[in-house]
Amino acid sequence: MNDETLTQPAGLDVQSSGAHLRRYLAVHRAAMRALAGWIITAPRYEDKYVFGYQLWDHARHALALQHRLTELRGGISDASIEPRLETALGELPHGRNTAEFTDGLHLGVVGALQAAYAAHLTVAHPAANAPEIILLNQIVPDLRRHQDWARRRLEGCDAPDPSWREYLLAQLQGAFPLAAPPDAARPLPRPHAQQFRRPATIVTDDRIRRGGLLAFEDRRRLSYTEEVAEQFKVFFNEMYAACILASVLYDAASSAVPLDFLCDVAHHCWDEVRHSEFGAIRLRELGLAPAQLDPILFEEAEGMPFLHRFCHLTLNLEVFFMPRKRPRKEQYEAAGDHSSRLFADIDWSDEINHVRYGKRWTEWFLKDDARSVEDLKQEVESHLMTLASYRHRKARALAPF
Ligand SMILES: [Fe+2]
Ligand SMILES: [Fe+2]
Structure with missing residues (x-):
């Protein structure tokens, strides 16, 4: 209770609050899927990083809603939303390039959502609707940050054709009645026929060349300074893990999986984006720039069903790399290399969490399945053995890098 309640509007009842929140949740969930797709697709790694952070913001917002x-x-959160809104949100990933996607998402759809949140906060009763007021006030500044980034990002490139953003906004007409009541205007025609397809490899720009990372054993033969540089090239390469998770999220989000799973995958994806960013930051500190990426582990995994992909990353690859973590942190500690030590310490802790996600969710998905986790791993192995790159490494007992 506060003094302002005497002059506040009537507020929103439970039924209408629920209906509005369900629509907001649908937007955040659709933004998660679209951002996941563009983490793989956007050529600039700096954009991939920003999309990773924004992905986790939307996941937190979705969980809170x-x-x-x-x-x-x-307030059933997964009750279906209006088909028109669902169709409109399905259009989100289909921009023709990063600029058009960014413009459509941040300045179009998120702009409309911000207007809805502003209107919601205006009509909400400060006591009766206090939980929603607190919730929306936590989301709004994050989205403002996303929009500010988008404006800055779009200043640095050829302005995208606004017709895509205008089309998305027209598709959303009436979706947020507190901000703009439905009108009889006809939706705009789709300005182009582009259909987003999740890529089968990691898209990069021409600053990044494929491969060239030294194997673990070869890195250990180098001087300390050279080894640190090579090691942080491998950190940068954790983009492969971010992109496997982005692909899991993109594919799984179109089926009826729990939001909690998508949000754990979003968190995991964001962690791997940060680990890649550790690489970019440390390489720059060492006077270098990221210039290599080996997408082989992404390419080998991307053709499997999303659960197999997730299982392979969390219970095969991350478990395989785990024994390297403690010695690496101790090596940097002994050398008094604060920056390298910090990144290695955080990475190690995050990785323990990732294996935890892997155990939790593979068991959850298999709970009514005749297969065990070991059976699933066997199916993964059967798939990988169809690939020449994997057979080659396996025959020589080689780690990928
Ligand atoms: Fe990692
Ligand atoms: Fe990881």
């Missing part, structure tokens, strides 16, 4: 919906009477 879902939590509030479960508290509301009749």
Whole structure:
């Protein structure tokens, strides 16, 4: 209770609060999927990094909205939304390039969502609707940051054709009635026929060349300074793991999987984006620039179903690389190399969490399945053995890098 309640509007009842929150949740969930797709597709690694952070923001927002919906009477969070909104949100990834995608998402759809949040906050009752007010006030500054980034990013390139953003906005007409009541205007025609397809490799720009990372054993023969540089090239390469997770999220989000799973995958993806960023930061500190990426582990995994991909990353690859983590942190510690030590320490801790995600979710998905986790790993192995690159490494007992 505060003094302002005497002059506030009537507020929103439980049923209408639930209906609005469900629509907001659908937008955040669609933004997660679209951003995941563009983490793989955007050529500039700096854009991939920003999309990773934004992905995790949207995941946190989606989780918070879902939590509030479960508290509301009749607030079933996965009740279906209006087909028109669903269709409109399905269009989100289909921009023709990073600039058009960014313009459509951040300045189009997120702009409309921000207007809806502003209108919601205007009509919400400060006591009756206090939980929603707190929730939306936590989301709004994050989205403002995304929009500010988008404006800066778009200043640095040829302005995208606004017709894609205008089309998306027209598709959303009426979706947020607090901000703009439905009108009879006809939706705009689609300005182009582009259909987003999740790539089968990691898209990069021409600053990055393929491969060229030294194997673990070869790195150990170098001087300390040379080894650190090579090691942080491998950190930069964790983009492969971020992109496997982005592909899992992109593919899984179109089926009926729990939001909690998508949000753990989003967190994991964001962690791997940060680990790659550790590489870019440390290489720059060493007077170098990221110039190599080996997408082989992404390419070998991307053709498997999303659960096999997730299982392979978390319970094969991350478990395989784990024994390197402690000695590496101790090596940097002994050398008094604070920056390298910090990144190695955080990476090690995150990786323990990732294996935890792997165990939790593979078991969850297999709970009504005749297969065990070991059976799933065997299916992964059967798939990998169809690939020449994997057979070659396996025959020589080689680690990928
Ligand atoms: Fe990592
Ligand atoms: Fe990891």
